[in-house]
Amino acid sequence: MSHQSNSIRHDFSQTLDSVRQWSQEAKENIEKKAAVETRELFLPGFEIGVFPNHLNRSSLFAPIARGHRKFHRKTIMVTRRDCILEYTGEQMDEADADLMMALIFFAQPFPFGSNVPLNRARLLRKIERNTGKGDYEWLHRRMKAMTEATFFLEATKPDGTTRYTIGKTKTLRIIAEFDFDGGKYSYKLDPRWVTMFGNKEYSLTNWEKRMWIKRGHEMAKTMERLVATSNETVQRFALEWLKRKMEYTSPMRKFRNALDVACEELARVEIITTHKIEISTKGNPQLTIWKSLSG
Structure with a gap:
């Protein structure tokens, strides 16, 4: 009986392996x-x-x-x-x-x-x-x-x-x-x-507005693409995640300053209306932006 059970398990295992290989x-x-x-x-x-x-x-x-x-x-x-x-x-x-x-x-x-x-x-x-x-x-x-x-x-x-x-x-x-x-x-x-x-x-993206972004404001262009992925008027992004996404290696203090400049450029071309760096409900720094209705 034990030998028969082992044989059944072996046959089932082989069948399962065959199915997996066929699926792959x-x-x-x-x-x-x-x-x-x-x-x-x-x-x-x-x-x-x-x-x-x-x-x-x-x-x-x-x-x-x-x-x-x-x-x-x-x-x-x-x-x-x-x-x-x-x-x-x-x-x-x-x-x-x-x-x-x-x-x-x-x-x-x-x-x-x-x-x-x-x-x-x-x-x-x-x-x-x-x-x-x-x-x-x-x-x-x-x-x-x-x-x-x-x-x-x-x-x-x-x-x-x-x-x-x-x-x-x-x-x-x-x-x-x-x-x-x-x-x-x-x-x-x-x-x-x-x-x-x-x-x-x-x-x-609003291509015309994207092209209005001044040379040297590459972070603003990255944020413009990110903001475009959602129709939400208010959008929030964790600063740590943004920093890693943007391949930014300098200290967080410099990143925050650069992010402020980028958002000001987005407001200038009317992709967003305003922004704020604040602390989230979980106690972590985040960027909150208000998307322009025409953005």
């Missing part, structure tokens, strides 16, 4: 297929400045100081609790965020995964840059860096279970391909970008 292989095949099949991105009222909320709330794009661009290697980036983001590549800054939003905008008429012709001068003008030699060189460097950068994203449900994963079984690059031949440029965006826009999990 099925998931891998689904992602591999999703990475190569072109997909349309349909967003009602689509304008330039649209970006997935999970990325806007993460440290993937941050207001880093000039000359302090570090390299991440399988780094778990700062996100909210409903997302895990692992990244390998150069730290991206707010200029990169502008560039990426413009690339998504210009790619929208084409199925994601297909070639998108790139008019470099038009793109540079769209992100309020000049069209001199240095600007073209900057664009080439950043496109190359984004093509080399990879990330893995897992979105979770409120109960902690997985909603979807991207980049686990097949590498996801910020820009899938970047080609330049004889003065003609083109790029591809991975079809899996469409998944990150699903269930209306994206925000639309």
Whole structure:
């Protein structure tokens, strides 16, 4: 009887292992297929400045100081609790965020995964840059860096279970391909970008106001993207979390001062009406902002 019970348990264990292996292989095949099949991105009222909320709330794009661009290697980036983001590549800054939003905008008429012709001068003008030699060189460097950068994203449900994963079984690059031949440029965006826009999990920045933000106010641009992820008029953010999200390494005192300046710039361009740094009900310092109704 004991031998029979052990045999049954052994057979059950083998069956369970087979089911798990089949399930894993099925998931891998689904992602591999999703990475190569072109997909349309349909967003009602689509304008330039649209970006997935999970990325806007993460440290993937941050207001880093000039000359302090570090390299991440399988780094778990700062996100909210409903997302895990692992990244390998150069730290991206707010200029990169502008560039990426413009690339998504210009790619929208084409199925994601297909070639998108790139008019470099038009793109540079769209992100309020000049069209001199240095600007073209900057664009080439950043496109190359984004093509080399990879990330893995897992979105979770409120109960902690997985909603979807991207980049686990097949590498996801910020820009899938970047080609330049004889003065003609083109790029591809991975079809899996469409998944990150699903269930209306994206925000639309006020591009005109974003472009009004003065040069050197990169923290204001980061806050602008973060504020755009919610329709709430009053928004609160823990200072410790903001500091880590923005890759800010100086003392908290300096961070608070820089955050004040950033919020004043957001008020100037009417993205927010006012802000306050205060103590939360849990006794921790937090930033409270009042979003402009036209922001």
